[in-house]
Amino acid sequence: MEKQEYLEIVDSKSKTPNILENAFISFLVGGLLGGLFEILTTWLINLFELSEQVALGWSLLTFIGIAILLTGFGVFDTLISKFRFGLIIPITGFAHSIASSLLDYKRDGLITGLGSNMFKLAGCVILYGTVSAFICAIVKVIIYG
Amino acid sequence: MASFKFKNSYLGESSTVSSQNEKINTKFSIDDYYDGEKTTEDTEVKMQKLVIKDMLKRNSADLIVSGDLSNQIATSNKAVSEFPISNLGLYSACATYTEELIVASSMLASGASNILTIVSSHNLSVERTFRFPIEYGSPRRVTQHFTATGAVSSLVTKTPTNIKIEACTIGKVIDFGVKDANNMGAVMAPSAANTLIEHLRDFKRKPEYYDIILTGDLGKLGSELFKTILSKNDITLKNHMDAGQELILDKNKTDQGASGPVCLPLYLIEKVLTNKKYKRILIIGTGSLQNQTLVNQKNTIPSVSHAVSLEVIS
Numbered sequence: 001m002e003k004q005e006y007l008e009i010v011d012s013k014s015k016t017p018n019i020l021e022n023a024f025i026s027f028l029v030g031g032l033l034g035g036l037f038e039i040l041t042t043w044l045i046n047l048f049e050l051s052e053q054v055a056l057g058w059s060l061l062t063f064i065g066i067a068i069l070l071t072g073f074g075v076f077d078t079l080i081s082k083f084r085f086g087l088i089i090p091i092t093g094f095a096h097s098i099a100s101s102l103l104d105y106k107r108d109g110l111i112t113g114l115g116s117n118m119f120k121l122a123g124c125v126i127l128y129g130t131v132s133a134f135i136c137a138i139v140k141v142i143i144y145g
Numbered sequence: 146m147a148s149f150k151f152k153n154s155y156l157g158e159s160s161t162v163s164s165q166n167e168k169i170n171t172k173f174s175i176d177d178y179y180d181g182e183k184t185t186e187d188t189e190v191k192m193q194k195l196v197i198k199d200m201l202k203r204n205s206a207d208l209i210v211s212g213d214l215s216n217q218i219a220t221s222n223k224a225v226s227e228f229p230i231s232n233l234g235l236y237s238a239c240a241t242y243t244e245e246l247i248v249a250s251s252m253l254a255s256g257a258s259n260i261l262t263i264v265s266s267h268n269l270s271v272e273r274t275f276r277f278p279i280e281y282g283s284p285r286r287v288t289q290h291f292t293a294t295g296a297v298s299s300l301v302t303k304t305p306t307n308i309k310i311e312a313c314t315i316g317k318v319i320d321f322g323v324k325d326a327n328n329m330g331a332v333m334a335p336s337a338a339n340t341l342i343e344h345l346r347d348f349k350r351k352p353e354y355y356d357i358i359l360t361g362d363l364g365k366l367g368s369e370l371f372k373t374i375l376s377k378n379d380i381t382l383k384n385h386m387d388a389g390q391e392l393i394l395d396k397n398k399t400d401q402g403a404s405g406p407v408c409l410p411l412y413l414i415e416k417v418l419t420n421k422k423y424k425r426i427l428i429i430g431t432g433s434l435q436n437q438t439l440v441n442q443k444n445t446i447p448s449v450s451h452a453v454s455l456e457v458i459s
Contacts, residue, residue: 001374003321003322007321010331013366013370014328014331015287022284072280074280076282077281081282087282096281100279100280100281100282103280104273121281
């Protein structure tokens with residue numbers, strides 16, 4: 001059998017994930033998280049009379065804390081298999097990627113383990129996040145002056 | 146041609162260990178992926194030492210042939226370092242067990258009399274070596290396998306037992322252009338088919354000659370592709386079984402089945418050899434020879450499969 005023919009057969013037989021279904025689940029879960037975040041922030045502002053800036057910070061910390069705790073208890077990866085990117089795109093996913101790397105390399109030493117592997121997965125988020133923020137800022141300057 | 150017959154080579158007893166996830170009755174089992182150790186690598190070493198110690202209680206060995214999936218086969222070297230026996234480390238990914246049987250049988254022809262083979266794999270160690278950090282929850286692909294956890298040690302001996310290692314076919318390394326490391330079934334199917342075709346041709350046998358043709362860890366999709374390639378070569382298989390697919394793992398974790406070098410021996414020893422129905426058995430270990438660096442550099446993944454024919458003498 002020729003390679004090309006084989007690759008075509010592989011493509012036709014390999015099931016691809018249901019993108020629409022996954023996108024819908026991610027949209028719902030991501031939206032729900034965003035909603036909860038808003039509720040928490042408003043509640044913090046009203047209850048503790050915080051400024052919006054400070055309240056936002058506390059809400060972020062809460063979400064990050066919960067994500068890290070759930071990663072540590074080994075629950076977060078199970079949740080992700082159910083809720084897909086709804087949990088990865090928000091800040092919970094970022095916290096999870098750092099926490100999981102830290103857990104994985106904690107026995108490999110402070111420098112060769114934790115230090116060099118902490119941002120193994122999150123590094124690309126930081127790098128491309130900064131690059132895209134830079135490009136967006138330039139676009140903004142060009143359009144609005 | 147790389148098919149050989151062995152004269153005085155027999156498969157002796159085996160010792161097996163697996164985790165709860167494999168849902169197969171093994172001699173020993175571990176309660177969880179750590180089993181009281183600090184790292185999963187330590188657990189894998191512990192499993193290997195457990196089965197080797199168990200085998201050495203009743204047998205002597207001139208040589209150990211060992212292999213696993215860790216980088217530079219460090220795990221099995223670590224385990225073997227505790228025993229004062231010479232060691233040959235082998236790597237053919239998931240075809241390691243059949244490679245070990247072949248090497249051990251040829252060593253017997255050169256004068257050795259008892260050889261221990263040892264293979265192991267650990268789900269979490271493999272995840273870290275080939276994929277993401279353990280706790281990282283990346284949604285699993287439909288075509289992805291789930292690595293089995295366990296270790297198997299078998300004795301290959303000159304002293305006749307009821308299982309004869311009759312012949313072998315050493316496979317070619319075949320690259321059919323699949324780049325997806327998450328679709329190992331598609332990577333391995335062409336080499337499994339090629340080895341089987343060569344084996345049947347070299348010994349002038351028909352697939353029906355065997356009571357069972359047991360492949361290592363092709364999985365659901367891999368088995369389907371394997372049969373497709375064979376049917377293009379006018380071979381129809383009625384007696385095929387895939388060890389990876391048969392090892393019942395949690396359906397939520399994988400659609401394809403188990404993978405890892407330990408799949409084939411676990412299923413062979415605990416299910417096939419215990420079943421009186423099977424007299425002539427062909428095992429084909431299928432190995433996907435990937436390495437994360439080469440995969441990241443967008444290389445295609447080659448694979449190799451070795452076949453060993455076993456005869457149960459009653």
